[in-house]
Amino acid sequence: MFRSYVNIALRNLWKNRGYAIINVVGLATAFCICTFLFLTAYLHLTYDSFHEDGDRIFQTYSFTNNPEKATKRGAMPLPFAPALKADYPELEAVTRVMTGRKSLVEANGKYLDKLINYTDPDFLRVFSFPLLSGNRASALRELSSVVISQNMAHDLFGTANPVGKRLRIGTDGDLKDYMVTGIISNAPDNSSIQYDALVRIENAPNYQRSKGNWSDGSHAVFVKLPLHVAQGTFEERLKTFAKKYYPGTINELIKKKARPDERGDLFAVRLQQLSDVHFNREISDNRGTPVVAIYVILGMAVFILLIACINFINLSIARSFTRAREVGVRKSLGALRRGLFIQIWGESALICVIGFLAGSGLAYGLMPAFNAAFGSRLNLTNAFQPGFIGLNLVLIVVVTLVAGGYPAAQMAGFNTVSVLKGQITTKRPGTLRNALIVTQFTLACLLACCTVIAYQQVNHLRQSPVGFDKEQVISIPVGAQANGRQVLQRLRNTFASDPAIVSITGTSVNLGRGRDHVSSRSTWGFSYKGRQVSADILLVDFDYLKTLHIKPLAGRDFDRAYASDSVDRVLITQSLARMMGEKNPVGILLGDDDDTTGTKSQVIGVVPDFHLYSVADEAKPIIMHLSGSEPIHYIFVRVTPQSLAGSMEKVKKAWTRAAPQVEFIGTFLDENVDAWYQNEEHLSQVLSLASGVAILLSCIGLFAIALLMMEQRTKEIGVRKVLGASITGIVLLLSRDFVRLVLIALCIALPLAWYGMQQWLANYSSRITISAWVFVAVGIAAILIALLTVSYQATRAALMNPVKSLRSE
Incomplete structure (x- = not known):
């Protein structure tokens, strides 16, 4: 019996292969796109979910x-974790995690750039990254201990066991000896914490300079609560801690008249649950992904499916009326309704399975x-996780039952006598x-509107002013x-007499995101005349303002003629001056009110605010300073517009002579x-991808409905032509109903799109105002697309010979 059902299904699908191909292509496309979207959502929704006791791990933040x-604010001061551990000894573990930039690592004569995380011994008690070699309790006990990842162990030591061996970490000319005490597994992609090696935060x-400063913020702090201690309970206890250390x-x-x-x-x-840290952009220093974006991705996947x-369903219904006599004949020969349902539903199930397999193949390719x-x-390996396999099985079953079950039930329920008399019709298809x-x-x-507004x-973000001139500037990571x-000095000497090079400078922080993909941030907090002030700290070199075309609003730029500029002079941005309540801050000293050590820095100039980080957020106050000892991590080179075409190659050649051991990965600052x-x-x-696929699939569906209607209204069209109706009139008549339905869809979609995108735009300090023309344009486009889709079938039906159509009826 089963074999007979399969053979009949295959024969019917081959006979109606046009419908089958459309169905398979539509389902394969939908399954392929849904696989991408579900895998994307899965990656984000499972962030940090692999740790044991994850429900008891929290990141601290200040509100x-x-x-x-x-x-x-998720960045905490260095003395925070020791104080927390001392005041609440019942905590199971407390660890600091400071993500450093890539450092130079040397072992066995090999030199590599690796990501070093600075942390505490409790790191291995809080997080359950598998320790492949070593002892979790003692691996980070000594200040000279280092735990390295699998990848780093392979890169430095090959297949040899590195435990007990020595390596050096630091910067060129300042390398410190460490002993390998453990090998830790590589951090998975869905981990907020990435690393190549772990060393003590000391x-x-x-x-040493910041270990007692409660105003700085440089790292994240994670705690592991004891069993049966709720988050809310411990947060209540932390109110005493806040009053003690942040008076x-x-x-x-209180002075600002703030309200609780x-x-x-x-x-x-x-406290923020570890599994939610990835979705909190404020706590994760704007590196996280808003959970609403994940829900949007899931929504798109569901919409497309x-x-x-x-x-x-539409194509199956359209085909059901061409198979009505087949069903009637089989019923008259004794076929049962259940058997017919299984047979027709089996064809739908076969199409679903083929579509799913084809979609999976497309996704893989x-x-x-x-x-x-x-x-x-x-990574498609995630698709073989039990949860993901279960989701796919549920999708196949639901799609098969919903999309194939209704048409199968409808066809199996046809009345035998009515079918054989040719009385089956659905001229009034009803609500469905x-x-x-x-x-x-x-x-x-809805997707089309969201796409246009997102674009x-x-x-808008690209065109928003960033506060500096990003054109004709090459950014080079030093490594x-x-x-x-x-x-930096070698490049200055090389280009000293080159008219194509305007200026060269160095800094500790890149502008934008370069090819090294490194982003670091340091803040300095202090009290000024009773005000709590916090700003980003930026190390710069001479000619920084000149290279970026930033003009001082007051005071002067750093000048080589003043030796003190390299010691205790700073430039500040306008927003910091406002924060301090100073209209003319030039000459004032920055530092805590109670600092009597004479280490305060004097302001020599004020510059306009500029974005050190994303323009999606407000420009934060910045303090710029020079230093003869702190490392330069990036070099900026401004070139003349006339020499822009060959400037990158010229700088690259000079770089290979100035730093032959470092790969040149320069990029233009605007990039x-x-x-x-x-x-x-x-x-x-x-x-854009989702809306394009949605529109394509919608047009296929509309085409199917148009085909259904034209087949049902063949006699009506023939009568109208005999009575003198024009082809244009018939086409407009057949298209009118579809336009009405599209207008109803627009009335539903446009308000939803406006509301949803307003909520999304609220996440940006700099954002557009949604224009009405977006909705007008989408509405006109939807109507035109619907008309073009329907017009082919409508024109074909209108051109049909009325004698032939009436005879066939």
Whole structure:
């Protein structure tokens, strides 16, 4: 029996291969896109979920209820964790995690740049990254201990066991000896914490200077609560901790007349569940992904799958009326309704399985291209996780039951006598067909509107002023294998008399996102006349303002003629002056009010605010300083517009002479700044892909409905032509109903799109105002696409010979 069903199904599919191909292509496309979107959502939703006791691991953050806006900050001061551990000894573990930039690592004569994380011994008690070799309790006990990843162990030592061996970590000319005490597994892609090696935080640069400073913020702190201690309970206990160690901040908020929040806090230390840290951009220093973006991706996947199901239903219904006599004959020969249902539903199930397999094959083949185009790290191995396999099975069953079950039940229920008399018709299809069309175009128009608005926002961010001139500037990461100051001086000597080079400078922080993909941030907090002030610290070299075309608003730039500029002079941005309440801050000293050591820095100039980090967020206050000892990590070279074409190659040749041991990975600064908007760009691209697929599938569905209607109205069209109706009139008559349905879809989709994108845009300090023309353009485009889709079948039906159509009826 089963074999007979299969043979009949295959024969019917081959006989109606046009419908079968359309169904398979639609389902394969939907399954392929849904695989990409579900894998993307899976990657983000499973961030940090692999740790044992993850429900008891939290990141601390500070909450400040400023009068203007409540803020959260995940970067904590160095003395925070020791104080927390001392005041609450019942905590199971407390660890600091400072993600450093790539450092130079040397072993066995090999020199590599590796990502070094500075942390505490409790790191291996809080997190359950597998330790492949070594003892978790003692691996980071000594200051000279280092735990290295599998990749780093292989790169430095090959297949040999590195435990007990020595290596050196630091910068060129300043390498420190460490002993390998453990090998830790590589951090998975869905981990917020990435590393090549772990060393004690006491080895971090400037640790001794900042270890007692409660105003700085340089790292994350994670705690592991004891069993049966709830998050809310411990946060209540932390109110005493906040009052004890942050009295200045609380007093400053009182002076500002700030009001407590709903929990009664002006300032508080709170906890964020580890599994939610990835979704909190404030706590993760704007590196996280908003959870709403993940829900948007999941929504797009469901929308596309739903549209594909609607197409399947529509095409199956359209085909059911061509098979009505077949069903009637089989019933008259004794076929049971259940048998017919199984037979017809089996054909649908076969199409679903073929579509799923074809979609999986497409996803496998297109995965590298998708990752390259969208900057993703998707891996099909995740598709073989039990949860993901279960999701796919549920999808196949649901799609098969929903998309194939309804048409099968409808055809199996045809009345035998009515079918054989030719009385089966659905001239008035009722609510279902119209609802399906409206749903399809609602989803397609919704995605189209979101795509246009997302593209406009990305374009707006690109065109927003960043506060410096990003054109004609080459940014070069120095890396850890060279001394940045020496390389900078060599390049200055090389280009001293070159008219094509305008200026050269160095800095500690790149602008935008370069090819080294490194982003670091240091802040300095202090009290000034009773005000709590915090700013980003930026190490620069001479000619920094000149290279970026930033003009001082007051005072002067750093000048080689003043020896003191390299010691205790600083430049500040305008927003910091406002924060301090100074209209003319030139000449004032920066530092804590109670600092009597004479180490305060004098302000020599004020510059306009500029974006040191993404323009999607407000420009933060910045303090710029010179230093003869702190390393230069990036070199900026400004070239003349006339020499732009060959400038990169010229600088590259000079670089190979100045730093032959370091690969040249220079980029233009405008490219780096564009990379700031990579997340928004990827979301816009995903929306474009999803909306394009949704529109394509909707058109296929509309084509199927048009085909159904033309087949049902053949006699009516013939009568109208005999009575003198024109072809244009018939085409307009047949298209009118579809236009009405598209208009209903627009009335539903446009308000939803406006509301949803308003919520999304609220995440940006610099954002567009949604224009009405977006909705008008999408509406006109939807109507035109619907008309073009329907017009082919409508014109074909209108051109049919009325004698032939009436005879066939």
